[in-house]
Amino acid sequence: MGTDLFTFGEALSVFISSDTDSVMSATKYERVTAGAEVNVAVALSRLGLKAQFFSRFGNDQLGSVMLADIEAEGVDTSLVKRVDSFTGAMVRNSGKSQAVEISYLRKGSAASTIEPADILDSYISSAKWLHTTGITCAISQSGEKTVKHALKTARELGVKASFDLNIRRKLWSESQASATLAPIAENVELLIGGEDEFKVVFGDSDAKRVLAQMNKRGCKIAVMTKGDQVMRYSIDGQYDEITPPKVVAVDPVGSGDAFTGGSIAGLLSGLAPSDALKQGSICGALVASMFGDWTGMPTGSAGLISDELSKKV
Template sequence: MVLFGSDRPVPLEYTYQFYKQIGGAESNVAIGLARLGHQVGWFSKLGKDPFGRFIEKFIRGEGVDTSRCIYTDQAPTAVFFKEKLNPKNINVYYYRKGSAASLLRADDLDEAYITSAKMLHLSGITPALSSSAKETVYRAIEMAKAKGVKVVFDPNIRLKLWSLEESKPVLLDLIRQADIVLPGVEEGQLITGEEDPEKIVDALRAHGQQIFVVKMGARGAYYDNGQEKGYVPVFKAEVVDPVGAGDGFAAGVISGLLRGWTMQEAVRLGNAVGAMVVGVSGDVEGLPYWHEVEQMLNNNGTRQDVIR
């Protein structure tokens, strides 16, 4: 989606000028992974309009392959507005009902493209957009699993899109099919009724080989891959804008796993990327490049020697 924000900490009704950015869970993760040095592809359906072209050009400009992105003249590209009164009081207003992305169909998928990947990252936002988008998610998982491609799933619960009653069975089913699951602790509580991260994982695990990483905000993260488990603390960070931190965290964890790092190392990398994201306003603007992350990790979690 196209994101419109204000550089003034006032309610939207008193905002008269907006700056244009992009935002979206899957595209955030794609850009995050590309900046960390990985080959990444992103697919979606965009409106054949200026906003759609802006999104595709921006993401492609970040080094992400957008060759499987589809344009349609049947619906517009979605937009949303961010109202940031202060770092702890941020409201987001979405305008995406009937958007181009909601017209995604399973027939839009390129099976050879998906099965050539090492991992397929999906979120719980897409199946909430429409019945055809939900079918597309299921079909993408089916394609990936048939060829041994690891499925990464972030529930990303958006109750503005669908109710908990409607979303819960779908999210549980997708979690059980995934190989790597990245829920927030609040999301885990909504789905399972449990508050403790360890109990959340026990309630969600469908088979022993699944990897779970529970995001706990300022308390860090908990991981359990069926063989080892543990807690990883956060990096100190000055919070300017927390939106997008979870997507940065996901990019860091996935990057660590692709590099063959241990679970603890991968989660620590996720925490580092998330900490860097919250220090910058915008969904993708704070996503770091690999050399910046290396410097932060080598400086024991401080960003003092990082030069942008």
């Protein structure tokens, strides 16, 4: 049976301080499951499409409860491998009154051992869309090779793909990120990155110029985000901008993935690219308005949010 989206990467158990807004003083934590790629998969599932997520999880209770979380969102995890390593985690404060500060527990994790042989051609050929990110490239050399392999396979099979630069500076240096991601960010249907990420990877944050360059590199839709500020994009050389809906930001973590998922869902549903990006911006704003990576993600049908919700936002 075919699926709408196939994606892979590292899912994390996120432990968020709940009694104070600082890990230095907190004694109580809430646990949620998150991760860039799995967030996108959940977004598509919430919008009524079929999403499949692959990763390696440890043979531990953390891996088991995370898989239960993901499956509860309707995401297909049947391809997941369990291995003799630990499942990755993140510890952070809530960010309600202080800037979000993150500590990773992921070096040598189960997901960091992902390798190209894990991604069979049939996983990609049975999907309408492949989504990948720079985070998988950052967690290990085998992860980087897997992303390159998957994108190459998708091109050969004629499957549309997206790539999110998604630089995580605690995982590698800016020079490492640039050297690795610049050659990968080409020949995809959708390329997404923040203004600062384009600056790091391509040495340029001038939206019109760098997005036009991305179109010339074979990226049909190139998007430059900047949090809740104006989003710039270029489609086949045609530049335009979108002002995201204004909401009271409660927790911006995960909003970028909601934008990506909402946009991909819109494209798969047949929306014009500009309308798909508008849907993505609504999804991103709704997630930012609530606490948690998935909490505010809207539901929908056949890849689309309701007209009522769209007009309300």
